[in-house]
Amino acid sequence: MRIDHLRGKQKFSALDRYLQRLSEKGFDVAGVPFRLVDDLLSAEVETVDFQALLPIARHTVGGQPRLLTALLGDLSDGSYDRLKRIVSDADAHSMTRFEAMGWAAYSGHRAEFPATENSVMDVFQFWDHSMPPKEILDAKQLWVSRAEEHVWYDDQSARDFIREGFGDAAAKAYSELWHPALKSDVFRLYRLAKCGGLYCDADSKPEYRIPEFLRCGGERVWASSMTNVPNCVVNNWFVAARPCHPFIEAMLEQVLRNIRDIDSRGIFWLSGPGSFTTFLYQNIGKYDVGLLPQSCLKSELFRQFDADYKHTEQNWRVYEHKLGLDNDSGLTWALRNV
Structure with missing residues (x-):
């Protein structure tokens, strides 16, 4: 106090x-x-x-x-000039350089709560199994109650969406992805690129300003950054966009390239916050992207909860820890062109 x-x-x-x-x-x-x-x-x-x-x-x-x-x-x-100097400093610790990259991306796209009158198309979510656990279904109902239109996808309906909108080869590549978190990361970009909307992780609950955000946040890309910690990554657990937004289309292409050239990197770096942070840093100011600070997101829009699945291999962190994957390859990849 x-x-x-x-x-x-x-x-x-x-x-x-x-x-x-x-x-x-x-x-x-x-x-x-x-x-x-x-x-x-x-x-x-x-x-x-x-x-x-x-x-x-x-x-x-x-x-x-x-x-x-x-x-x-x-x-x-x-x-973001001072932060960029840290990113480019080969003598600095690699994690400090990546942390500076995340803060520079935020500083270059720092935004306040949307104030336009362009509504978000809908809210959509993903769970790979057709029968989610009760805590996920309960959270889903909260989103349904706050959104005029809510769409729920599982693995099969996500694959069908990709096939219809992007072709058989894209659907086949999606089917071959090796973890539900990776499938979710890739699918949300396909869905945003085609239809727009607001994607929210299934293990989350809406906060009180979600109806207002849905009325006003439909013109640009909206996401958030972890501004409460040194490692200020750009998160992809809450992403809104209009259909065919060039940032989402470019981000999708980048993620698909990452997956084709895996190079021992984990999901965080292939399709998650590591990839979002690196791509946005490399393109600061090029795209109309607004990043909200963490406290705004958590207290006003979107709050994750500690779902039971996070203690199993359905959580990518648990899965990759058992494989012995660490951040070294991802950090090297993120910093190689700066």
């Missing part, structure tokens, strides 16, 4: 001193600075003096003080 009070009043010098006292008492405060940035990015205030936050960068660890300092400078002047 004390931290929230000082953040709300933008008393950042006092906040720095308070974090120092907590640290001296043995409390781990390393995660606090990025959470504060996320809160400020999501707050409905006219101006934030991000430069005044600079002293709290010292409470982070590893390469994060440099990362946070660059981020605050870029947020202050509406650029």
